[in-house]
Amino acid sequence: MEAVLEQATLARRARWLVQLRWVAIIFLVAATWGASRIWGIALYERALYLLAAGIAVYNALLWPALHYISKGPPERVTRALNRILVLQSCADLVILTGILYFSGGIENPFSFYFVFHMILSSILLSRAQSYIQATLAALLFGGLLLLEYLEVIRHYPLTGFAPPDLHLDGKYVLGFYLVFVTTLYLVVYMTTSIMTQLRKQQARYRNANEQLEQKDRIKNEYVLRVTHDIKSHLAAIKSCLDVVDSEMLGSLNDRQREFVERANHRAAKCMMFIAALLKLTRMRMTGRIDQTCFSLKSLLYDSFSAIEDRAAAKGISATYEIDPAIDQICGSQVLLEDTVTNLLTNAIKYTPSGGSVVLRAMDEGPQVRIEVRDTGIGIPPDELEKVFEEFYRASNARQAVRDGTGLGLSMAREVVERHGGRIWAESSGEGTTFFLVLSKGPPGDV
Numbered sequence: 001m002e003a004v005l006e007q008a009t010l011a012r013r014a015r016w017l018v019q020l021r022w023v024a025i026i027f028l029v030a031a032t033w034g035a036s037r038i039w040g041i042a043l044y045e046r047a048l049y050l051l052a053a054g055i056a057v058y059n060a061l062l063w064p065a066l067h068y069i070s071k072g073p074p075e076r077v078t079r080a081l082n083r084i085l086v087l088q089s090c091a092d093l094v095i096l097t098g099i100l101y102f103s104g105g106i107e108n109p110f111s112f113y114f115v116f117h118m119i120l121s122s123i124l125l126s127r128a129q130s131y132i133q134a135t136l137a138a139l140l141f142g143g144l145l146l147l148e149y150l151e152v153i154r155h156y157p158l159t160g161f162a163p164p165d166l167h168l169d170g171k172y173v174l175g176f177y178l179v180f181v182t183t184l185y186l187v188v189y190m191t192t193s194i195m196t197q198l199r200k201q202q203a204r205y206r207n208a209n210e211q212l213e214q215k216d217r218i219k220n221e222y223v224l225r226v227t228h229d230i231k232s233h234l235a236a237i238k239s240c241l242d243v244v245d246s247e248m249l250g251s252l253n254d255r256q257r258e259f260v261e262r263a264n265h266r267a268a269k270c271m272m273f274i275a276a277l278l279k280l281t282r283m284r285m286t287g288r289i290d291q292t293c294f295s296l297k298s299l300l301y302d303s304f305s306a307i308e309d310r311a312a313a314k315g316i317s318a319t320y321e322i323d324p325a326i327d328q329i330c331g332s333q334v335l336l337e338d339t340v341t342n343l344l345t346n347a348i349k350y351t352p353s354g355g356s357v358v359l360r361a362m363d364e365g366p367q368v369r370i371e372v373r374d375t376g377i378g379i380p381p382d383e384l385e386k387v388f389e390e391f392y393r394a395s396n397a398r399q400a401v402r403d404g405t406g407l408g409l410s411m412a413r414e415v416v417e418r419h420g421g422r423i424w425a426e427s428s429g430e431g432t433t434f435f436l437v438l439s440k441g442p443p444g445d446v
Contacts, residue, residue: 010068010081010082010085010225011066011076011081012245013064013124014062014081015066017088017089017092017120017124018059018062018063018066019181020120021059021092022056022059025055025056025059028048028099030051031110032045032048032049032052032103035161039161040160041158041159041160041161042158043102043103043158044156047102047156048099048102048282051098051099053100055095057353058064058091061096063089066081069084071079074382074443083224084209085125086125086129087135089117089120089121089124089125089129090133092117092137093114093136093137093140094140096114097140097141097261098116099142102156102158103156103158104158104161104162104170105148105155106166106173106251107145107157107161107162107163107166108158109165111141111180112180112183114180114184114185115183116186117133118130118134118137118184118188118191119133119191121133121134122143122188122191122192122195123195125353127196130188130192131188133188134184134185134187134188134297138180140179141177142333145173145176145177149167151168151216156157156418166232177403199295229268230274231271234267234270234271234274235271237267238264238268238271240265241260241263241264242378244260245260245264265320291332292330292332292333293328293329293330294328294329294333295327295329296326296327296329296336296361296368297322297327298324299324299333299336299337300326300341300359300361301320301322302337303337303341303344303359304318304320304344304359306341306344307341307344307345310345311348311357314348314353315354316348316351316354316355316356316357317355318348318356318358319359320358320360320361321358321359321360321361322359322360322361323362325362325363326368328361329368329438329439330439331438332418332419336415336438339346339411339412339415339416340372341409342372343372343434344359344372346408347432350377350432351375351377355374355376356374356375356434357371357372357373358372359371359372360372360373364437365438366440366441367437367438367440368437368438369436370432370436370437371434371436372433372434373432373434374432374433375431376432377396377397378428378430378432379396379397379425379427379432380394380395380396380427380429380431381427382425383395384426384427387409388409388410388412388413388423388425390406390407390410391407391408391410393406416436416438419438420438421437422435422436422437423437
């Protein structure tokens with residue numbers, strides 16, 4: 001796994017260098033044009049434009065090369081990408097030296113762009129490789145200064161910007177070069193020191209995250225075993241209560257029947273809570289859902305039919321508005337139907353008699369938007385996010401209805417997010433609207 005992550009990191013860095021080089025090409029062309037046309041500085045323009053064209057060709061070839069190299073076993077790809085990064089850095093130093101050669105050499109203030117390159121190298125490469133880059137930069141620039149000073153190679157002055165014989169002033173050249181070299185090594189030292197600390201911290205965070213994930217898996221396994229055992233015992237208790245309630249063991253007086261019914265009701269509530277907790281834990285442990293393509297329109301009609309009688313019995317107006325364009329969607333039909341039905345059930349539970357509940361669904365191209373709107377007690381603004389947490393119930397919901405597990409919305413969010421969708425709630429104090437956005441394609445297409 002680490003090899004794959006390292007490969008992805010190196011690939012991103014290599015592509016980032018390519019993208020950055022396009023910016024540098026544009027800057028080179030613009031600076032050359034601006035220096036000669038606006039500031040009146042005499043430059044060897046033809047050489048600089050040819051250099052820019054050559055860099056563009058080199059950069060254009062690198063992109064497909066990186067794509068080709070990225071195919072293969074992770075370890076081999078990682079080594080290849082690391083080499084490509086080092087070669088790109090070396091090539092950039094040579095290119096920068098060439099640009100400086102045709103634009104004044106020591107007269108060009110852009111010589112300190114080598115410092116910028118050292119910062120990049122220290123971020124992208126190892127400490128040893130960064131110092132090698134600094135040494136290469138010192139040799140390349142030092143060689144250019146020396147050859148120009150000895151007049152072995154032609155000097156291209158920045159006429160109109162700096163004295164044309166600056167490269168022949170030995171004392172100035174030596175002083176400039178010493179400052180240049182010490183700056184390079186100091187920058188590499190400071191940047192690599194910071195990056196070393198950051199990488200160590202990142203490794204600690206990664207290890208801590210892995211330990212937390214492992215502990216979370218252990219917790220889920222424990223919860224799964226315990227809740228399964230509790231469910232078995234509760235099922236046995238409920239069976240016994242059903243036998244007593246049916247008077248198979250003898251008749252019951254009113255007081256006895258009241259207590260048996262209360263115990264039966266509580267046992268049924270516990271069974272519902274355990275079933276919800278089991279479903280949520282299994283979903284988190286497996287990390288996947290069973291996918292099929294099905295009619296979302298039929299699912300919505302089925303969910304609405306499941307709550308119609310309950311709404312009528314409470315005197316609540318329940319209606320739906322389903323876009324005729326809605327049809328096929330991919331995902332888990334059972335989980336999504338359970339989620340929509342749970343939202344509708346909650347809307348009825350917390351809406352007083354005479355209120356209304358509306359189920360709306362709209363086709364939005366590659367997505368479907370579902371809304372469950374009610375005129376109930378609403379949700380306090382500071383609790384709109386909290387209601388999706390496990391075992392959390394809004395403060396006014398606890399006062400209005402005592403029974404509740406606090407797992408329904410947590411499970412709804414888990415289901416929707418497993419499908420690559422989004423779920424959120426809006427409330428103005430009176431009434432609440434829950435929004436679901438789902439992709440029509442397989443999870444991950446949103």
